[in-house]
Amino acid sequence: MNKKPSVLSISDLFFAFDKLSPLLRNVSLSIAPHELVALIGPNGSGKTTLLKLMMGFLEPLKGSVSLFDAPPKTSHKLLGYVPQINIYDQQFPLSTLDVVLMGALSKLTWYGTYPKHTKEKALYALHQVGLCHVKDRPFGTLSGGQAQRALIARALVDDPQILFLDEPTANIDPETQELILQLLLSLKSSMTIVMVTHHLQTFIEHVDKVFCVQNTVTEFTPQQICAHFSMGVFHSPLIKRPGKS
C-alpha cells in the first residue's frame, strides 16, 4: 500500500523547558496534504508547545520536525499562524486592515509601503472572513469572534499551504464557532489545517485525524474519540476500546 505523502512529519521528538520534567516525549506523527487535524488534550499538556515546535518557534531537544521536507524555520513562507486572541494588547492603535496587512509584511517595498495588489489581497482576505465592513475599525474594538476571523484573514493573505490555529473557537459564541468551522472547511481544499482546540464537538464530524497530547501524542480517528473527549473532558483510558461501550 502506498503511504500518503506528508507535509509535516515529526519523528521521536523530545522537548522540555526544564530538563528534569519533559513536556513532550517520543512524539512521532505525520500529516498529509489537505488534512484537517485537531490537537486536543488537557490544559498544560503541551498542545501549544507542540504547535510551536511544528512551526519552528521552538527547537526539539531530541528528534526532528520536518515541514514540506525541510526544517520548519526555512518553511515559514509556506505557513499561516492564528494565535490565541488573548495575547494581543487591545489598546494597540491599529485598524483591522493594518493587522491583516501584517500577514504580508514580506511584501513591503524597500521604502516601506505595501504594493497595491497586496492591499487588494488583504481586502479579499477580509471579504473571505466576512469582515470588510470593519476594515477601518480599531482591532481592539472588535468582538472576540471578529478578532479571531481578522487573525485568520491575516494568516490567509500570504497564501499559506498549511494553516496552524491555536484555539480558534475559545471564548466564542456557538454561532461564530459555526462560521469559523465553515470558513476552515472552505479552505481545506487549498491547504492543510492543524488546530489546537478544546471544542472538538464543533469539529469532530469534519476532522481527518485527532492527536491527543498528554506528554506524548496518540493518534485517533474521529470515530475512536470518546464523546467525553470531544467535549473537552479527558480521562483514562484514552482509547474507546472496540466492543466496549
Next chain:
Amino acid sequence: MIDMLHNPFFLMALLAGIAASLAGGVVGSYVVTKRIVFMSGSIAHAVLGGMGLALYLRRTLGLLWLKPIYGALLFAILAAIVMGIIHLYYKQREDTAIASLWTSGMALGVIFLSLTPGYNVEVLNFLFGNILWTSSQDISLLLGLDLCILVVLFFFHKKFLAICFDDQQAKIQGAPVHFLYFLLLSLIAITVVLLIQIVGAILVIAILSLPAAIANIFSQKFSRIMILAALLGICFTCIGITFSFAVNWPPGATISLVATLGYFLGLGVKKILNTRKG
C-alpha cells in the same frame, strides 16, 4: 512677550525644544503603545554614567572635544542593547533588569563625578535640563539626530509596528525581529538623549511619554498618534519655555508640569466627550 522674541537665548531654546519634541512625539508613540515607558526611563538614567565618564576623561586627560553628550549617546545605546539582550535572550523579569540598569547607570555617574576635579555644573544641567544654554552647535546636533530618526522611521515604520504588535507573526514573514528590536531601542536611546537636553534625565519620561499618551486617548490610528504627539510635544515645550522665561522658573521642570497638566486635561476632556456620547 515681544522682548522675549528678541532674546537670542529664548529663540534658541524654542528651536531646540521644537527639534527635540518632534523626535520625542514620534518615537514616544512607539514607547507608549509598546508599553516600554520605564525601559526608556532606565535608559535615561543610565546615561548619567556616560556623562560622568565623558566629563572625567575631559578634565583629567584634557580631551576638550569630548562633550558629555557624546558619553550620554554612547551609554544610552549601550543601555538599549543590554535591555534588548535581556528581553530577547535571557527572558528575565524585565522590571528587575530595568531597575538594575537604572541604578547602576546613576551609580557610575556619581562615582565618575566624585573622581572628576572641579565643579560639575554640566551634570546639573543634564539632570534637570537647561535649555536656555543651548548653543548653535547643540541645535545642529539636535537637528542632525532628528533627521536620522525620521529617516530610519520612514523606512522601518511598518516593520517596527509589526514587531511591537506581534513579533512571532513578523518572524513568520521573515522580518529580522531581533535586529529591528535593537534598532527601535537605539532610536529610543537617541531620542532620550535629545530630550535630556531640554528637560533633563530625571524628567525625560514625562516629555517622551505624555504627548503620545494624550494623543492615544483621542486616536486609535498610529500615524495620527505620531503627528498629534509631535504637535503636543512642541506645544508643551513652547508653553513651558515661555512661562518659565516669564516667571523665572526652571524650564525643564516647567515643561514637564505643563505636559502633566495637559495629560490630566486630556483625560478630563475624553471623560466629558464619552459622557456626552452616552
